[in-house]
Amino acid sequence: MNLSIFLSASLTLAFLIFNVKNSERFNIIDDRLHQRLIRNRDGFSWQVVAFLNDPKLMVVWAVLLASTLIDQNKYQTALWVLATLGGTDLAGIILKKLVRRHRPDLHSDMENGYSFPSGHVLGATSMALILVHLFGAKMGTGFVIGLLVIWLMVVISRLSLKAHYPSDILAATSLAIICFSITQQVFL
Template structure:
């Protein structure tokens, strides 16, 4: 996520434009979006005992309990080390963007979840809250790790784990059928654009490190 500022800005604009396109598709109940969702579900939802156990476990890594606990622990570390800029960066991304903004969009769009579900989930579908928290929490960690962790091997390992979670948590939401693929893509694109905006506001990573 450490890329040239102009390219970074351009990628965020593209991501947000894609989110707007998905939003319009959901609101208008476009056929192309239905086709996209069906194709994504058919690609991912190949059920087996192992896959059921794996994805139902992975999906909890984006739950409120897990992410709240991790956010609290990270916040305490930043407070003890007096790294208040990193603290603000984390809290804006997780609490404001992944929390408040996600719920606001869900309430305004009010798109129902798919059925039947492998695990029980309530509330609205668009965008995926787990996907938003995945990219905004674990994406925040990637940016901080890249900017502040010195040991290359540890940096690469931690970055790879966070990146894997950004990918696998959203996939798990489609697998357990609590979100449509369009919900996942909306969470990724909106989350990414907000993350890049926040990174530039707080001057974390890249040429600001």
């Protein structure tokens, strides 16, 4: 991945962490943006999208992908897939415990734990980046657009279910890009 993308993601994540932890004004603006984004989001079962992209289920998808790669004797690539998702998830868990941001008001009782960064978006972004890297050139633009649509559905589901603030989504996306970039350099 491009160094400028890595640096942009790193600066974005640092900016978000600092402001979520230290700026009441930033958090008020983030909450107001969240309120505007969640209006009139009923009518579609976003729980289904959230379930299919649950961080625990994303691990299952990664193991299945790695198993397929092992069957094709692509051991290093399989290890990269597992390290990318595993490392990203671990970084997300650590960041959640360091920041300790509570979820937005009116979030579902099914949503527990801290909200920053979004684990669902973190996993969906990581998996999308992995799949684009592995199959994007071969499968073409339609495949990449399909992954983008799925990713957007995950983002909308997390906001619609009132589980995350917009900055949680942006932080997860930035963290996934950072971890993806690092594991690419280490494994590929």
